[in-house]
Amino acid sequence: MFETKIGSLIFKNPVLTASGTWGMGEPFADFYEYGLLGGVVLKTLTPSPRKGNPPPRLYETPAGLLNSIGLENEGFDAFERRICEENPFSLWKTNVIVSIAGDEEEDFVRLSERASRLPGIAAIEVNLSCPNVHAGGVTFDARKEDVYRIVSKVMEKASLPVFVKLSPQHDLVGNAKEVERAKACAVTISNTFLGLAIDSQKKSFVFARKFAGFSGPAVKPLALANVYRVAQAVSLPIIASGGVASGEDALEFLLAGASLVEIGTMAFVKPRLPVEVVEFLEKSCGNVRPTPLP
């Protein structure tokens, strides 16, 4: 299978799991060996533990899923302790990518620095597409100048390759250019789309936080368009994420200009999908990376 190089990192195939859909690995342990994938991205960690949002947290739509999980996680301290004591990632034989998010800007810098020192971690995915509590809840990537500033500061302190995950709600092309200018290694296009669910019988919003993240096969054409537009504008490697439900879908993202492809929501339905996508790409592409469309 063709390899992908991002910075100093080598991916044996271009298939990754998407952050937030794979937990910290445990849920998929029965379904496949992680070493079969190019990489895995862990669920986003924040400085303090987060309990997450009250139920309901899910709403199904035709070919799509709305979620309002609320970045539930154990907190970086507990994670750090566990990883230092147990060193589990070295056994996984794949690139383990830690996803981090902050309550405020400085958290991204602090957590990147600490994540760089942990054993068995290949790269850091900086999740800028989460709410900034000091800015009224808009995401950290709402303004281009913030993207440049945060990523530049992270790059100073992180000693591992840094990927930046963006929200599709803002100027993705503009933000990707800032990520490139700040010298991150790759940009992840993208987090979930803003969605809303209303219960017409109860005449109320379905979710306590009203808005939710929309993902699943329904978003694939939107994600493909975003990946293609960003690929036309930057030379930074792109990690595509959005609605992959088959090997063909993954190939489409590579043709749109992505270097790597993440699989998320559809793995809830087909837990072995990432491995099936690797097998498909192996058969259809072999050792030759597909040439992106002009």
Place this chain on the structure above:
Amino acid sequence: MKYEERATIRSLRREGKYLLLSLFSPRIAREARPGQFVNVRVSDTLDPLLRRPLSIADVVGEEVRLLVQIRGKGTRLLAEKVVGDTLSLVGPLGNGFPMMEREVIFVAGGVGVAPFAWLMRLFPSARLLVGFRSCEMIPPLDWFDEKRVMIATDDGSAGEKGTVLDMMKKVSLKDKVIFACGPHRMLAALSDFLEKNSPDIEAYFSTESMMACGFGACKGCVLPKRDGEYALCCSDGPVFAWREMVWETR
């Protein structure tokens, strides 16, 4: 061990609002325990997208039996299948009921009766108290030892008139353990009943929730615990010691 397994429909019977399915699914059948569930892909297309979590009613040899209430798009699609069709199952999922050498009373509401088909075989003297809205809501009970099934209906159209709790009032709970499965409202009422009448009793409630994966990845199926934290219905449950959880009517 959990599997994604392509299961063949060996038998399928639709009766009223219910569907009785026997699926040849040897790997899942071998691993399953009573009170666990399977997540069933009702269609190989992308709509509906998510699998449907369905309680394992019984396991006989290499077959997994499901007793399904037809109530939405997903279960209606399931009802259109025919013998010989295959379905993708993920399972067995969840923790199941604890096995013990104690006298157990089974309490169920509606299609929550399903897991007790198997449990009645494993607890040969346990009785099942089950409530339905009316006689049309009673599923075929072929898989159950009917001599030990006590039925109540809200409208009195079958069995005793009243709820399953009215039947509970006539039963001695001394030294008994309760296994319950049913809608959240019923479990909340049962929790109130136990709180008043037998607060120290050991009881296990099987819950349900909307879920995407069924194996702990999506974090979508949380239920509130008494200590203020959340539990995942799919992988911490679906069976919980009743005292651990919050049962207020949602």
